[in-house]
Amino acid sequence: MLVRFLMLALLVSLAAAFAMPDTQQARALCSTLLAMAVLAIAVFASSSAIACLVRRLSPFLLVILVVPAIYMALQLAPIPIQGSGNPIWATASAALNVSLAERLTVDTGATVRAFLHYGTAVALALIATVVALDKQRAWQLLTMLVSGAAIVSAYVLMRRTIGADGLSPGDTPVLVVTGAAPAVLGLVLSVAMTARAFEERRRVKQVSIQLATTLSFALLATLLCLSAVLARGDGTGIAIAALLGVGIVLAAFVIQNWFYGIWGMASVLATAAILHLAAFTVLPVRQNADLAIALSTHHVAATERMLQDTGQAGSGAGTYVALLPIHRDIGATLSQERPTAAAAIAIEMGHAFLYGLLIVAVLSAAALLSCSLRRRRDYVYAAIGSGAAAALAMLTLVEDGVLEFGASLLAAAVFGLAIAQSQRDTATATLPSRSTREPDRPGPTCAPTRTFAIGNASMRIGLGSVAVVLIAQTIWLFAKPSYPRGLPVEALAASQAARQAFLRPPSSSLRGDGDLRPGRLAPAQQPTANEAAASKPEIGADPDAPDVARALQRSPLRGDLWLMLAALSKERRSAEYDVPTLLKLSYYTAPNDLALLPLRLTVALGELSVASDPELRELVQRDVKIALTKQSSLRPALVAAYQSASADGRGLVDDLIAEWDSAALQSTRKRVPPPGTDVPSPNGTRGSGLAR
Incomplete structure (x- = not known):
C-alpha cells in the first residue's frame, strides 16, 4: 500500500509540474503531496527499507543535499552587523519609516519560493530512491520516466510543427516546458532502456511479446526525444549535452558487454573522451565573456551587466527577476532576456x-x-545517473531550462533512481572476468542491525523534518501573498476602478514568482474603458497604503510597488511617506520599464518639489526625453501628465520640449483644457487625473 501511494505521488507531482502553470499554487500542491509521501516513509516504511536508504545516502551525498539549503537559509537570516547585508534594506527602511533587518537576499519572498522549489526536488528524489530500492519497482519507475519524457518531447515536437502559439491563437500551452532538459x-533514459532490452534479448536467446513490446517502446521514445533535441534552434550546445549523456550510457553498455577489464575500459573511455x-x-564561444554566459546564443546584455555587479555571496536564491528591471534595456520585456542557468545561479548564489x-x-x-561498472545486469541505472549529471552540467552553461519546475523534478527522479540502484545489497561484490556474465544473483536484503539502529532513527527524524519544512514553507507562502509582477500600473492614472483592479488583481492574472522564461508571463487583465469611467477618484477612498508597504518590506526592489505607494500617498495627501523619495526608488529599481512611465510622469510632474530637487528633476527629464525622442507612442501619456501637472512641473516640461521640439510644445499647450474641466487620461478615458 505504501509503495502504491509513493508511486502515485511521484506520478501526480511530475504530471502537475508539467501540465499546470508554474504558479505558487501549483508548487504548493506538489510540495504538500510530496511532504505527505515523505512523512509516510518516515512513519510506515519498514526497518529494512530505511536501512537500505541509509546505505545509499552516504555522508558525502547528505552534505551535497544540505549545503544549498543551509546557504539559502543564511541568505534569509537577518544580519546583526550593520552594513553587511544588501544596501537596499537600509534604503527601504529609511523610505518606509520602519526598521528592516539587513539580509543577503534582496527579496525574501523569492528566496523562500526558491527554497521550497529545492525542498520539493529533494523530497521527490528521496521518494524515488525508496521506490527504486527493489529491482522490479526500479524498472517500473524507469518505464514511467521514459513515458513522461516521451510525452513531453512529442508535445514539444507538435508545437514546433503547428507553430509556437498552439492549435489556435490564444490557446494556453497544455504542458509547461520551454527548455531542452526533459x-x-x-x-538518456530511453537509450538505457533500449540497451537493457537488447541485453535481455541476447540473454534469453528468443524474443517474447513482452520483450518485443519493451524494445519497440524504447526505440520509439528514443526517436521522439532525439527529434525534440534536434528540432531546437538553439545551436549545438544542447546537441552536445545530449551526446555527452548518451555517450556515457553507451560507453558503459560497450564495456559491460564486449570490453570488460582494465584495458578494455581504458580504451572505451579514452575513445569516448576524444x-x-x-x-x-x-x-x-563568446570571447572575453563570463563562463556563465560564454556558451549562450541568446540575448544576455542585462545578464552580463548583472554578473559584473554580483557580489561573492550573491543576491539571494530566486532573485534574478527582481534584479532584471534595474539592468535591462529601455522597453525590454522580461521574456527578451534569456540567461543561462549558470548565469542565474552565479547572480543569485555567487560564482563560488x-x-x-x-x-x-x-x-x-x-x-x-564507477558504480555502474561494478554492477552486473543492473548497471544501466547508475549509468543513467552519470549521463544525466554530465548532460545537465552542460545544459546549465547553455540554457536556463534546467531551473524549470518540471525539469528539476524530472532530474530529481532520475538521480533518485540512479542512487537506489548504484550498489547491490550483498555482503560482497565480485567482478567476473568474462565479458558476457550471468545476471546478479539475489543476495541478502538489507536487514536492520545494531549498527544501523541509530542511523535508522536519524533517517526517520530527518525525513520527518523534510516533510515539516515543506509544509511550513507552503503555509508561509499562502499566509503572506505577494503582489504579482507585470500589473498595469499605468492604469492607476485613469480612475478609482483601475486602482482597485490593480490593488486587488485576480488570482489568475500573473505568476507570483515572476518567472522570466519565455511563454511563462501571461498578460494581466486590463480594465476596460467603461470600467475606468465607472467612478470618479475620491480622496480617502483608496485601499490602505500599508498593504503595499508591507509587500515592499519583503520585496524592496519592486519598482512598480514603489510607484504605487507614491501615487496613493500623493492622492491621499498622506504625511506618512515622502513622495519624492518613493519616486526616486521607483526610478532606481525600474529605470527602463516603459509601462511605469505614464503614471510616474503624472505623479512626478504634480509634485511641487520636482523643480527644487535636482536629483528628481534629472530623473523626470530622462523620462520626458524618452517620451519625446525614443518612444513616440508615449507622447499621449506625456500630454496627459502635462495637463494635470503643477505649475513647476509644466515649466519643467516647457523648458525641455523647447530644447528638443518647439512644435510639440505648442501642440501640448493648445491641448491644455480650461480650469475645472476633465482632462483625458492616458488610456483615453476622462477623469480628474491623479494629481490635482
Whole structure:
C-alpha cells in the first residue's frame, strides 16, 4: 500500500509540474503531496527499507543535499552587523519609516519560493530512491520516466510543427516546458532502456511479446526525444549535452558487454573522451565573456551587466527577476532576456557556489559511472545517473531550462533512481572476468542491525523534518501573498476602478514568482474603458497604503510597488511617506520599464518639489526625453501628465520640449483644457487625473 501511494505521488507531482502553470499554487500542491509521501516513509516504511536508504545516502551525498539549503537559509537570516547585508534594506527602511533587518537576499519572498522549489526536488528524489530500492519497482519507475519524457518531447515536437502559439491563437500551452532538459533526460533514459532490452534479448536467446513490446517502446521514445533535441534552434550546445549523456550510457553498455577489464575500459573511455572533446571544438564561444554566459546564443546584455555587479555571496536564491528591471534595456520585456542557468545561479548564489556545483556534477558523474561498472545486469541505472549529471552540467552553461519546475523534478527522479540502484545489497561484490556474465544473483536484503539502529532513527527524524519544512514553507507562502509582477500600473492614472483592479488583481492574472522564461508571463487583465469611467477618484477612498508597504518590506526592489505607494500617498495627501523619495526608488529599481512611465510622469510632474530637487528633476527629464525622442507612442501619456501637472512641473516640461521640439510644445499647450474641466487620461478615458 505504501509503495502504491509513493508511486502515485511521484506520478501526480511530475504530471502537475508539467501540465499546470508554474504558479505558487501549483508548487504548493506538489510540495504538500510530496511532504505527505515523505512523512509516510518516515512513519510506515519498514526497518529494512530505511536501512537500505541509509546505505545509499552516504555522508558525502547528505552534505551535497544540505549545503544549498543551509546557504539559502543564511541568505534569509537577518544580519546583526550593520552594513553587511544588501544596501537596499537600509534604503527601504529609511523610505518606509520602519526598521528592516539587513539580509543577503534582496527579496525574501523569492528566496523562500526558491527554497521550497529545492525542498520539493529533494523530497521527490528521496521518494524515488525508496521506490527504486527493489529491482522490479526500479524498472517500473524507469518505464514511467521514459513515458513522461516521451510525452513531453512529442508535445514539444507538435508545437514546433503547428507553430509556437498552439492549435489556435490564444490557446494556453497544455504542458509547461520551454527548455531542452526533459528531451535530453528522456534521450538518456530511453537509450538505457533500449540497451537493457537488447541485453535481455541476447540473454534469453528468443524474443517474447513482452520483450518485443519493451524494445519497440524504447526505440520509439528514443526517436521522439532525439527529434525534440534536434528540432531546437538553439545551436549545438544542447546537441552536445545530449551526446555527452548518451555517450556515457553507451560507453558503459560497450564495456559491460564486449570490453570488460582494465584495458578494455581504458580504451572505451579514452575513445569516448576524444569524441566528446572533438564535439566541444565546434561550440560557439563568446570571447572575453563570463563562463556563465560564454556558451549562450541568446540575448544576455542585462545578464552580463548583472554578473559584473554580483557580489561573492550573491543576491539571494530566486532573485534574478527582481534584479532584471534595474539592468535591462529601455522597453525590454522580461521574456527578451534569456540567461543561462549558470548565469542565474552565479547572480543569485555567487560564482563560488556555481563553480562548486559544476565540480560536484563532474564528480557525481564519475562516481556513478564507477558504480555502474561494478554492477552486473543492473548497471544501466547508475549509468543513467552519470549521463544525466554530465548532460545537465552542460545544459546549465547553455540554457536556463534546467531551473524549470518540471525539469528539476524530472532530474530529481532520475538521480533518485540512479542512487537506489548504484550498489547491490550483498555482503560482497565480485567482478567476473568474462565479458558476457550471468545476471546478479539475489543476495541478502538489507536487514536492520545494531549498527544501523541509530542511523535508522536519524533517517526517520530527518525525513520527518523534510516533510515539516515543506509544509511550513507552503503555509508561509499562502499566509503572506505577494503582489504579482507585470500589473498595469499605468492604469492607476485613469480612475478609482483601475486602482482597485490593480490593488486587488485576480488570482489568475500573473505568476507570483515572476518567472522570466519565455511563454511563462501571461498578460494581466486590463480594465476596460467603461470600467475606468465607472467612478470618479475620491480622496480617502483608496485601499490602505500599508498593504503595499508591507509587500515592499519583503520585496524592496519592486519598482512598480514603489510607484504605487507614491501615487496613493500623493492622492491621499498622506504625511506618512515622502513622495519624492518613493519616486526616486521607483526610478532606481525600474529605470527602463516603459509601462511605469505614464503614471510616474503624472505623479512626478504634480509634485511641487520636482523643480527644487535636482536629483528628481534629472530623473523626470530622462523620462520626458524618452517620451519625446525614443518612444513616440508615449507622447499621449506625456500630454496627459502635462495637463494635470503643477505649475513647476509644466515649466519643467516647457523648458525641455523647447530644447528638443518647439512644435510639440505648442501642440501640448493648445491641448491644455480650461480650469475645472476633465482632462483625458492616458488610456483615453476622462477623469480628474491623479494629481490635482
